[in-house]
Amino acid sequence: MAKAAPIETRAAPAVAHAGVAVPGLIFGVLAALPAAAVLAPENYLLALGTRIMTFAIAAVALDLIVGYGALVSFGHAAFIGLGAYAVGILAAHGIGELLISLPSALVASVLFALATGAVSLRTRGVYFIMITLAFGQMIFFTASSLAPYGGDDGLTIASRNILLGLPIFKDPRVLYYLVFAALAGTFFLCRAIVGSRFGRVLCGAKENPTRMATLGFEVYRFQLVAYAISGALCGLAGFLLANANDFVSPAYMSWQRSGELIIMVLLGGIGTLYGAIIGAAAYLLIAEFLSQWTEYWQVIFGPFLVLVVLFGRGGLVGLFSQIARKRHA
Amino acid sequence: MPEPVLRLEHLRKSFGGLLVIDDLSLEVAPGELHAIIGPNGAGKTTLINQISGLISPDAGRVVFGGRDITALPAHARAAAGLARSFQVTSILPGFSALENVALAVQARSGSSLRMFGRAAEEEELNAPALAALGEVGLGPRADLPAAQLSHGEKRALELAIALAMAPKLLLLDEPMAGTGREETARLVELLRGIKGRFPMVLVEHDMTAVFALADRISVLIYGRVLASGTPQEVRADPKVAAAYLGDEME
Numbered sequence: 001m002a003k004a005a006p007i008e009t010r011a012a013p014a015v016a017h018a019g020v021a022v023p024g025l026i027f028g029v030l031a032a033l034p035a036a037a038v039l040a041p042e043n044y045l046l047a048l049g050t051r052i053m054t055f056a057i058a059a060v061a062l063d064l065i066v067g068y069g070a071l072v073s074f075g076h077a078a079f080i081g082l083g084a085y086a087v088g089i090l091a092a093h094g095i096g097e098l099l100i101s102l103p104s105a106l107v108a109s110v111l112f113a114l115a116t117g118a119v120s121l122r123t124r125g126v127y128f129i130m131i132t133l134a135f136g137q138m139i140f141f142t143a144s145s146l147a148p149y150g151g152d153d154g155l156t157i158a159s160r161n162i163l164l165g166l167p168i169f170k171d172p173r174v175l176y177y178l179v180f181a182a183l184a185g186t187f188f189l190c191r192a193i194v195g196s197r198f199g200r201v202l203c204g205a206k207e208n209p210t211r212m213a214t215l216g217f218e219v220y221r222f223q224l225v226a227y228a229i230s231g232a233l234c235g236l237a238g239f240l241l242a243n244a245n246d247f248v249s250p251a252y253m254s255w256q257r258s259g260e261l262i263i264m265v266l267l268g269g270i271g272t273l274y275g276a277i278i279g280a281a282a283y284l285l286i287a288e289f290l291s292q293w294t295e296y297w298q299v300i301f302g303p304f305l306v307l308v309v310l311f312g313r314g315g316l317v318g319l320f321s322q323i324a325r326k327r328h329a
Numbered sequence: 330m331p332e333p334v335l336r337l338e339h340l341r342k343s344f345g346g347l348l349v350i351d352d353l354s355l356e357v358a359p360g361e362l363h364a365i366i367g368p369n370g371a372g373k374t375t376l377i378n379q380i381s382g383l384i385s386p387d388a389g390r391v392v393f394g395g396r397d398i399t400a401l402p403a404h405a406r407a408a409a410g411l412a413r414s415f416q417v418t419s420i421l422p423g424f425s426a427l428e429n430v431a432l433a434v435q436a437r438s439g440s441s442l443r444m445f446g447r448a449a450e451e452e453e454l455n456a457p458a459l460a461a462l463g464e465v466g467l468g469p470r471a472d473l474p475a476a477q478l479s480h481g482e483k484r485a486l487e488l489a490i491a492l493a494m495a496p497k498l499l500l501l502d503e504p505m506a507g508t509g510r511e512e513t514a515r516l517v518e519l520l521r522g523i524k525g526r527f528p529m530v531l532v533e534h535d536m537t538a539v540f541a542l543a544d545r546i547s548v549l550i551y552g553r554v555l556a557s558g559t560p561q562e563v564r565a566d567p568k569v570a571a572a573y574l575g576d577e578m579e
Binding site: 192193195196197198199200201203204207208210211212213214215216217218219222225 | 381382383402403404405407408412413415419420421422423424428431432433435436437440441442443444445446447448449451454490494
């Protein structure tokens with residue numbers, strides 16, 4: 001008997017429970033990585049893992065608004081920069097207390113998100129992309145011209161943040177697990193949001209904003225709140241990045257960085273949240289290994305990205321599930 | 330006559346040089362199903378868009394439940410109890426039928442900034458949504474993605490969404506557009522069942538449906554109300570026959 005062809009049902013973001021197996025696997029691997037860190041010299045793996053998780057936080061935050069709200073922000077690196085500069089500027093004034101620098105990083109990001117989102121969210125589609133890019137560049141050039149804080153050259157942070165006198169970021173292993181906790185917190189927060197009433201409105205506004213308005217929802221308000229949450233989480237990523245690198249520079253908020261974040265989300269699989277983590281890891285790992293191999297690694301990386309987007313609709317996550325489905329068939 | 334639910338006063342709207350709504354005044358009484366008919370280009374959809382707030386009039390007032398809502402945006406009008414359906418089906422295609430309706434329930438309940446708790450598992454949202462789906466006969470199709478419903482089912486889904494909003498006035502913009510004969514008959518039955526629960530404005534081309542359902546009919550030509558009255562009065566009006574109904578009246 002001929003089996004009926006399986007109907008292609010892409011679960012709607014609103015109903016997709018982001019699976020349990022994949023996130024479980026991701027966090028399991030990340031939790032176990034420090035045990036393998038002894039295999040490579042000088043905490044190389046720990047530093048790489050910390051870096052991946054830091055960008056994964058930003059990528060998950062971006063996926064919250066891109067994947068569930070269709071708000072493609074091309075200026076999200078600005079929030080990473082704001083978070084990082086909050087640490088750097090406070091440190092330059094001798095303030096290294098986490099209870100001051102972390103709230104500063106978050107508040108700065110939220111305020112910037114509310115101010116720029118209030119304007120950007122009046123536009124749609126490509127205009128939204130361009131206007132967020134413009135705001136991102138605005139912050140980039142502002143940072144570049146901050147002569148007292150290093151200007152173009154950036155700013156070295158003399159000592160990492162402390163919590164009530166405790167140097168919690170000093171040990172690379174502890175730092176790793178703190179970033180791990182921040183990523184887990186970000187992921188589960190975003191997952192709760194997309195499954196909530198609020199998340200439903202956000203997804204609905206992506207599908208059909210006119211319908212949402214005639215149901216009685218002021219979509220702009222919901223999008224602005226989501227934008228601010230996403231910005232704050234990127235500010236958190238910036239805060240961690242500054243502490244891990246002992247350094248901040250305008251390069252953190254260049255438009256290339258914003259583009260990389262979008263690529264991470266696309267590469268991993270948009271609208272799944274865990275795809276963003278996979279995307280961040282894949283992007284940074286591939287860049288790391290290819291650049292060790294050849295100076296012209298982008299020549300290889302570019303076509304690879306095109307192939308993934310072309311054949312793996314839904315990024316790497318989509319590619320894996322296609323393969324899994326073929327095996328079952 | 331009791332205070333009308335909806336009163337349109339001297340509405341005017343032009344797009345570029347084209348005058349689409351020309352000094353139009355109209356009243357909808359409580360409980361009535363008020364049909365608006367007219368040839369293509371008479372301004373029916375523009376009128377619905379002005380009532381629901383998607384288009385703002387160049388002049389005139391929209392008074393809803395005694396309150397001037399002319400300056401209110403669409404979402405505020407919906408929150409005030411104005412529900413509508415669209416000529417071209419407007420649903421959330423990626424959401425299941427149930428979720429489409431649950432969102433309407435949620436809109437009415439407020440508290441949509443809640444970020445915790447899984448909305449999909451809230452009985453408070455799902456129970457009324459399922460009831461509304463059941464009423465339009467979509468109960469068994471509740472968990473299907475809305476995009477996979479047939480055209481007639483999508484039409485019914487729009488009705489369920491409107492029901493779940495428990496509106497004070499429902500605007501129906503050609504609910505039978507594009508449906509087959511059988512589906513049309515089913516939709517007419519559905520509307521007959523709902524009729525009386527809240528007032529409705531029905532824009533429709535299907536004359537059989539209009540005369541089967543309407544308490545009052547207004548005939549729109551070139552953005553003006555040519556005639557308004559009971560179906561019998563409109564049917565008997567020689568102006569209407571000449572301008573519009575023509576051979577359909579025989």
